[in-house]
Amino acid sequence: MIQPGEMAPDFTLESTEGPFTLSALRGLKRALIIFYPRDNTPGCNRQLAAARDALDRYAARDVQVVAVNPGSLASHQRWAEKNQFNFPICVDEGKRVATAYGALKPSGGIQRTVFLVDRSGVVRWAQQGMPSTEEILAAVDALEEQA
Helix, strand or coil, rough: CCCCCCCCCEEEEEEEEECCEEEHCCCCCCHHHHHHHHCCHHHHHHHHHHHHCCCHHHCCCCCCEEEEEEHHHHHHHHHHHHHHHCCCCCEHHHHHHHHHCCEECCCCCECCCEECCCCCCEEEEEECCCCCHHHHHHHHHHHHHHC
């Protein structure tokens, strides 16, 4: 798994909001990258709904939320519309990006993992599982204090 202090691997993926390129945020915004196992499952619904519900709080801290999963664009779009997920949900065909970030289980499935990338493209915080919004915001706020 990519560790804090390492450069975040850049990527361009098709998403529910059109093409998304991580490096396009450099100098402008931080990125909260959420790797999740599967569309429309209870845990993933909870995780992405929490991100949706906190979008204003993330935006106030210049954080762009982006979710990444190998599912199809059609599946991501249906799920996003159903749940009003108004942030990019990217199609990681072949799990190329998940592999680069070390967000795969030994079985090859997606390991639920969250990364916070700063404005210069460096990973500043990483956690497997489903960290709470408060934990993530505390990590963002800690970056502000260091700046």
